[in-house]
Amino acid sequence: MEMFMKFLVAAIVAGTPLLFGTVGEILSEKVGHLNLGVEGMMALGACAGFMVGYLTDNLVLALVAAFGAGLLGALIYGVLTVTFLANQNVTGLTLTIFGQGLSNFIGYFMLENSESGTLKLPAQITAQMADVHIPVLSDLPVVGPLLFQYNPFVYLAIAIALVCAYYLFRTKTGLNVQAIGENPGAADAASIQVNRWKYFNILLGGGICGLGGAYCSMIINGGVWLADSTGGLGWIAVALVIFAAWKPQMAIFGSFVFGGLRVLKYYVPSNVINIPIAFYDMLPFLITALVLVISSMRKSTSSRIPGSLGVNYFREER
Amino acid sequence: MNESTYKSSREPLFRVVKRAERSGRQMLIFRLLAVLLSLVAGGLFILAIGANPLQVYRQILDGAFRSKLAFQGTVKLCIPLCISALGVTLAFKMKFWNIGGEGQIIMGGIFATYFALFHSDWNHWLLMLVCLLAGIVGGGLWGLLAAFCKVKWNTNETLLTLMLNYVALYLVTYLQNDPWRDPKANGFPKIASFDSNAILDRVLGVQAGWIVMLILVVAVWIYLKKSKQGYEIAVVGESQDTARYAGIRVKRVILRTMFLSGAIAGVCGMLQAVGTDATLSTGVAGGIGFTAIIVAWLCQLHPGMILVVSFLFSVLEKGSSVVQSQMGLSSDCAAVLQGIILFFILASEFFVRYSFVLRKKEKTPAPAAKKEAV
Numbered sequence: 050m051e052m053f054m055k056f057l058v059a060a061i062v063a064g065t066p067l068l069f070g071t072v073g074e075i076l077s078e079k080v081g082h083l084n085l086g087v088e089g090m091m092a093l094g095a096c097a098g099f100m101v102g103y104l105t106d107n108l109v110l111a112l113v114a115a116f117g118a119g120l121l122g123a124l125i126y127g128v129l130t131v132t133f134l135a136n137q138n139v140t141g142l143t144l145t146i147f148g149q150g151l152s153n154f155i156g157y158f159m160l161e162n163s164e165s166g167t168l169k170l171p172a173q174i175t176a177q178m179a180d181v182h183i184p185v186l187s188d189l190p191v192v193g194p195l196l197f198q199y200n201p202f203v204y205l206a207i208a209i210a211l212v213c214a215y216y217l218f219r220t221k222t223g224l225n226v227q228a229i230g231e232n233p234g235a236a237d238a239a240s241i242q243v244n245r246w247k248y249f250n251i252l253l254g255g256g257i258c259g260l261g262g263a264y265c266s267m268i269i270n271g272g273v274w275l276a277d278s279t280g281g282l283g284w285i286a287v288a289l290v291i292f293a294a295w296k297p298q299m300a301i302f303g304s305f306v307f308g309g310l311r312v313l314k315y316y317v318p319s320n321v322i323n324i325p326i327a328f329y330d331m332l333p334f335l336i337t338a339l340v341l342v343i344s345s346m347r348k349s350t351s352s353r354i355p356g357s358l359g360v361n362y363f364r365e366e367r
Numbered sequence: 368m369n370e371s372t373y374k375s376s377r378e379p380l381f382r383v384v385k386r387a388e389r390s391g392r393q394m395l396i397f398r399l400l401a402v403l404l405s406l407v408a409g410g411l412f413i414l415a416i417g418a419n420p421l422q423v424y425r426q427i428l429d430g431a432f433r434s435k436l437a438f439q440g441t442v443k444l445c446i447p448l449c450i451s452a453l454g455v456t457l458a459f460k461m462k463f464w465n466i467g468g469e470g471q472i473i474m475g476g477i478f479a480t481y482f483a484l485f486h487s488d489w490n491h492w493l494l495m496l497v498c499l500l501a502g503i504v505g506g507g508l509w510g511l512l513a514a515f516c517k518v519k520w521n522t523n524e525t526l527l528t529l530m531l532n533y534v535a536l537y538l539v540t541y542l543q544n545d546p547w548r549d550p551k552a553n554g555f556p557k558i559a560s561f562d563s564n565a566i567l568d569r570v571l572g573v574q575a576g577w578i579v580m581l582i583l584v585v586a587v588w589i590y591l592k593k594s595k596q597g598y599e600i601a602v603v604g605e606s607q608d609t610a611r612y613a614g615i616r617v618k619r620v621i622l623r624t625m626f627l628s629g630a631i632a633g634v635c636g637m638l639q640a641v642g643t644d645a646t647l648s649t650g651v652a653g654g655i656g657f658t659a660i661i662v663a664w665l666c667q668l669h670p671g672m673i674l675v676v677s678f679l680f681s682v683l684e685k686g687s688s689v690v691q692s693q694m695g696l697s698s699d700c701a702a703v704l705q706g707i708i709l710f711f712i713l714a715s716e717f718f719v720r721y722s723f724v725l726r727k728k729e730k731t732p733a734p735a736a737k738k739e740a741v
Contacts, residue, residue, distance in 0.1 A: 327537045337526075
């Protein structure tokens with residue numbers, strides 16, 4: 050039982066960066082833009098967040114920097130795909146390669162110029178990122194460790210997901226924005242500002258992905274800079290969007306499930322179920338592939354995919 | 368009520384209109400200009416971190432060409448990139464967004480490795496041929512899987528091929544952890560190096576894959592430009608309805624083309640495993656499948672150009688590793704520069720096909736007054 054508790058906590062901690070990435074990507078896909086640059090935007094956020102945290106020792110500044118870096122990455126993507134009508138797949142992939150490259154490049158540069166040969170976050174910011182401790186609540190048995198003892202990023206991620214769910218499904222703006230993703234021509238005819246809201250969602254999504262990247266570099270690696278800190282999590286986030294059926298509230302559940310899949314191998318006793326470790330790593334992708342295929346088999350549910358996903362909107366071709 | 372999502376009645380500052388096709392020469396100038404601008408932008412970035420961009424660029428060129436060995440290394444990098452770019456070209460021509468080059472390379476590598484590992488006693492040339500065929504089948508089937516789901520249930524191919532990449536990747540992890548693990552590696556999970564009989568020969572100091580690469584460049588060019596099947600691909604890519612109307616069996620074309628697309632990537636995987644690495648590792652594709660997409664797009668899916676651009680990218684890649692050892696700048700600057708170049712090219716595409724029209728001056732008395740003044 051104690052093992053199971055530990056597993057649940059580990060699943061939530063491992064799922065948090067995925068939650069950031071997934072919510073960011075949902076925002077972008079809801080306006081019809083499949084941004085394969087999640088991994089790149091996360092890498093940019095990882096680098097900016099870590100370096101600013103390292104230099105200023107201030108968590109808020111680090112988060113702002115990570116958000117800003119992800120946003121700038123998304124801006125490149127947005128300008129190219131929304132205004133310049135470039136192919137979304139190619140632009141997104143380029144953003145991934147560029148973002149990872151730039152992140153590692155700057156990381157290497159900082160390492161070369163550091164005195165000790167390693168980059169470690171200073172004490173104050175490490176303390177700010179430590180697991181929260183709320184008097185009384187955190188000390189409750191079972192509920193305490195399960196709900197009230199995470200690092201602040203976890204709560205931030207859940208809050209962002211809930212706000213985005215509210216924005217998309219409960220506000221008029223959000224419904225208009227979804228109309229853009231379904232059919233930009235119709236949305237335009239209904240006098241919705243198509244390009245403006247495309248930019249808004251893509252940029253906001255990029256910023257949120259950047260925060261996820263900061264989680265990777267600042268929390269997962271224990272405050273020490275490592276190259277490739279996002280390690281493919283951005284791609285899992287792209288997968289999770291499908292699993293979550295393009296709903297931020299489902300993404301909360303989905304990312305913790307996928308987080309669980311990522312740490313499952315450490316918690317399953319090998320004398321009970323003995324499958325090769327590699328298959329645990331494969332599971333998130335395999336399950337997503339199956340979800341994708343099965344949901345396309347059942348025509349009714351495949352309509353969850355935003356109708357214009359991957360297709361740029363050019364007004365003269367309505 | 369939230370009015371902010373609605374537009375005002377004012378005309379936007381600029382709008383986008385389609386323009387007549389530019390001439391080939393103009394298009395070339397646009398692209399060269401874009402590359403030039405991207406080098407300037409990259410230079411500014413290098414300058415910002417306190418290095419001399421000209422020195423870095425010279426170092427890159429120098430690193431790729433300074434010796435015979437360096438040049439051979441550059442060619443070695445070019446082989447997988449060019450071949451997998453040719454592979455995705457077939458799919459992209461059909462507007463089938465095959466992002467799965469990475470996985471198809473890996474599957475080709477896995478299939479070829481089976482024979483290289485367990486049948487190394489066969490006649491050398493027979494073994495090489497079997498490995499090649501295995502690579503073709505492995506990559507092809509992996510591509511076919513996505514195409515099958517596409518034609519049968521209209522599954523989103525971009526996302527499915529993306530997922531299949533990682534399924535293939537962890538299959539390699541599994542193979543090197545368990546069934547194909549080298550018992551002599553002191554517990555380190557890796558697949559044994561191939562027997563010398565199972566390694567592809569070198570021609571002029573580089574693995575023979577470069578010959579395969581040149582053959583494939585010509586073959587893909589002929590296939591796309593001169594064959595009936597190539598024409599069918601182009602028609603399906605332009606409009607599936609037109610293709611259907613013209614009596615082309617669209618589903619068959621999609622299945623066939625994706626098999627070929629995957630098969631070419633599979634050849635790349637085979638050459639990497641049997642030719643370059645002499646083993647199978649999780650790095651067999653190492654992002655090449657993704658870079659290949661960039662190369663293919665950069666070249667407008669033209670096989671000849673793909674050869675040229677793959678080579679230039681390899682120069683960048685090889686040269687950057689020298690920059691790392693000589694100047695203390697990470698070799699990742701290759702990825703940064705590749706990214707910047709493609710960003711500029713993508714933007715330049717726009718100006719080839721469209722142009723901006725600025726908002727006309729509103730008919731207010733002001734211009735009229737001006738006219739009077741004149």
